[in-house]
Amino acid sequence: MFKKVLIIGCGLIGSSILKAINSKKLSKETFVLEKSKKNISKIKKNKSNCRFVKSINSKIYDVDLVIICTPMSQYKKIIEKLNKILKASCIITDVGSTKKNIIKLKNKFLNKKLDWISSHPIAGSEVSGPEYGNKNLFLNKWCVIIKEKRQNLKKTNLLIKFWKKIGSKVVLMNPVIHDKIFSITSHLPHLIAYNLMKTAQDSQKIQRKNLIQYSAGGLRDFSRIAASNEVMWRDIFFNNDNIIKAINLFTKNLNSFKKIIQNKNNKKLLTRLINSKKVRTQIVQLKQDVAKPDFGRE
């Protein structure tokens, strides 16, 4: 499919893409640019088929596809380097979780002769690092590809084909809608989980009780989500301005929830709980999760 692919940043997502490329034979040669020595030795242990490069330099001027898998805060620096070496036929993509600001950034700084078509595979975990890399990470998961007004159609179709080959279900979205949707389905839930952990820690100090040992009743499940990589999530919270609106809506609902409880409004509370349960049914129907009940750790 490609002669030469370059993966910049090889953590959980980058290494999973690398493994998927190798497994599906999607590139004759795959280059990896990874700054962390620890990660490099982990990738070597994995015996992934790739060649390491130390910087974005003229040796890799003729790559066909660049996939940027670093935290988003590094994109600007990377763009400046890519501008100097890449040939016009190359496709650049990224896997960042917010899109409006990425598109703005690349439209401002990327050399006009180059094509960056942004991707967002909805896959991952609370763990990071190439030791968790998995060729099936993207299997049957959504991959959003960003559609701009002017965009190279041939390259877009090639990128769609690439994500499909590694198992994704592809959907095209404009960056503004992307950021709105994922502010609710992903960014707000993570922020809420982090906030719940802080609240539990504060309560533990106030109560002077080791309450976390009794966390099996709910706190446990949120703690997993709140264990996600902090640099990635800092970048997301700073780059999706819809998160403030999402927090405001959440707070408004929380205040009315509180009032219902304080007023012991039986009917309103039951209605609210029954309605909220419907999301679960939808999620299972939409195959976003399995119906199998969870009884805790095994």
Add this chain to the structure above:
Amino acid sequence: MFKKVLIIGCGLIGSSILKAINSKKLSKETFVLEKSKKNISKIKKNKSNCRFVKSINSKIYDVDLVIICTPMSQYKKIIEKLNKILKASCIITDVGSTKKNIIKLKNKFLNKKLDWISSHPIAGSEVSGPEYGNKNLFLNKWCVIIKEKRQNLKKTNLLIKFWKKIGSKVVLMNPVIHDKIFSITSHLPHLIAYNLMKTAQDSQKIQRKNLIQYSAGGLRDFSRIAASNEVMWRDIFFNNDNIIKAINLFTKNLNSFKKIIQNKNNKKLLTRLINSKKVRTQIVQLKQDVAKPDFGRE
């Protein structure tokens, strides 16, 4: 261990206790009082060894242990009936999730010659009903037994022994501390999950987009918790007055989280995310969850 046990309310928890009693041979005879015909036929399908009774009546005056597994809102009615028939040697317990109000209720209404020692097994799931009953539901899970100032020591010890035999780790707590701890580790997380579902539903209406289909990025995990039984959770939210304090602390933290994002305070945000991640490490160390990462549905 007992001659006759009576289980009142035989959903997920009641049927799991029934199966555990049968499996460990903890009672010569076990009676089940269950109002739902559907549930009765499910229990019969399970082939659990038990005898069904239709009401609290003189036929079961000589039971040694009564375990109340109904929603808490039914306790008062049950107490009035138990008062009329039970003999003084009996132990009454319940599995309710809040304790201060239960203790108040039983101290006000239960016949003084009877002993009610309250239990709270920290086990369950988002599903309800006897079809999910499991003899191992309590295995290695906490069971809180409520300690009051005046309490029959012999009966308390027998109840401790009972929960240990069906696999629980027992801890004694006073009802006020119980309610404080579980307002944070269980009740607040559930309320937050319900609130997140409502916020997603509201956003879906505002955005006019089917965003729930992209819920794999975080919403999915909360939806499971927000699928729990509404009657049980109404009773919990109405009966644990610490929940209001917990909501207030959560809101305070959420407001400061919002400000950190709005001010793009890099250092404060990273510190907050890193600190919140520590809860996960503690939870895994305390064996409340396994460390195995989650990559979504299989």
